[in-house]
Amino acid sequence: MTLQEFQQSIREGIPAELPAPKPYDPEVNHAPKRKDILTKEEKKLAIRNALRYFRGIMLFWPVNLQKN
Numbered sequence: 001m002t003l004q005e006f007q008q009s010i011r012e013g014i015p016a017e018l019p020a021p022k023p024y025d026p027e028v029n030h031a032p033k034r035k036d037i038l039t040k041e042e043k044k045l046a047i048r049n050a051l052r053y054f055r056g057i058m059l060f061w062p063v064n065l066q067k068n
Contacts, residue, residue, distance in 0.1 A: 001009075038046065
C-alpha cells in the first residue's frame with residue numbers, strides 16, 4: 001500500500017461493513033483483562049480526557065460527520 005492509498009483510505013473513514021473478527025489465538029500473547037476499578041464518574045472523566053485529543057481533528061471532518 002502506498003502512502004497515497006493509505007491517506008485515501010483514512011479519508012474514506014470507517015467502512016459500512018467491517019471484516020469479521022479474527023478468532024482468538026491462545027498462542028499469541030494478549031494483554032491481561034483490566035479490573036473494573038473506576039467509578040461511573042471516574043469513567044466519564046477518563047472519556048472526556050481521552051476525547052480532548054480529538055477536538056482538533058473534528059475541525060477537519062466533513063460537516064455531516066460532526067453532527068452524528
